[in-house]
Amino acid sequence: MSRRDHYDSLNYGSTSRGAPLKDKVHLDGFTSSDGEGYQLSGEANDFDSQCQEMSNAFQSISRNTSQMERLVRQIGTPSDAPGLRRRLGDLRSSVKEEVSDTAQTLKRLEETAREPGRRHERLRIERLKSEYYDTTKRYRNLLKIWLKPILQRLKLESKKETNN
Structure with missing residues (x-):
């Protein structure tokens, strides 16, 4: 497995491989419902x-x-x-x-x-x-x-x- 394939398989919300994040992610006062951007x-x-x-x-x-x-x-x-x-x-x-x-x-x-x-x-x-x-x-x-x-x-x- 190449390094790129390894990182793609981890799927950190990427839409290129696998499903995007569906749940809300909370990060220091910011939330995202679609994994693409953050709102306060x-x-x-x-x-x-x-x-x-x-x-x-x-x-x-x-x-x-x-x-x-x-x-x-x-x-x-x-x-x-x-x-x-x-x-x-x-x-x-x-x-x-x-x-x-x-x-x-x-x-x-x-x-x-x-x-x-x-x-x-x-x-x-x-x-x-x-x-x-x-x-x-x-x-x-x-x-x-x-x-x-x-x-x-x-x-x-x-x-x-x-x-x-």
């Missing part, structure tokens, strides 16, 4: 979709932080108005909620990735954590530098109005 299993697909949702949330946080920066620059200018300040407050609440939700999702994914045999997921989580930190850093800096004094001033103004 439900668990891996869920992990991927949660990672994609996190990336979308990072983009949303970044976009809303940019809007907040533009609104903050308008405070104290002729275009300053109560509607602008309400919009700023709404954006701040929205971003705060997104940051919190994203942190919780990241923790859940991190716990999942701690299971044995999940090296690829752990590496992906590390990248997501880094992206989370970078994305939220700009938001945190905006709150510390610009919004904190503005919000304190607004509180003082509202206290003066209620006292009068």
Whole structure:
């Protein structure tokens, strides 16, 4: 028996000799029902979709932080108005909620990735954590530098109005 005949006789799902694999083959989060290609299993697909949702949330946080920066620059200018300040407050609440939700999702994914045999997921989580930190850093800096004094001033103004 030649070497080629030997390997062909082993039939690792080959369709050239013998029958193709009919049963599902599970390989590190991938399944194949026909032996020709692999699709993500439900668990891996869920992990991927949660990672994609996190990336979308990072983009949303970044976009809303940019809007907040533009609104903050308008405070104290002729275009300053109560509607602008309400919009700023709404954006701040929205971003705060997104940051919190994203942190919780990241923790859940991190716990999942701690299971044995999940090296690829752990590496992906590390990248997501880094992206989370970078994305939220700009938001945190905006709150510390610009919004904190503005919000304190607004509180003082509202206290003066209620006292009068």
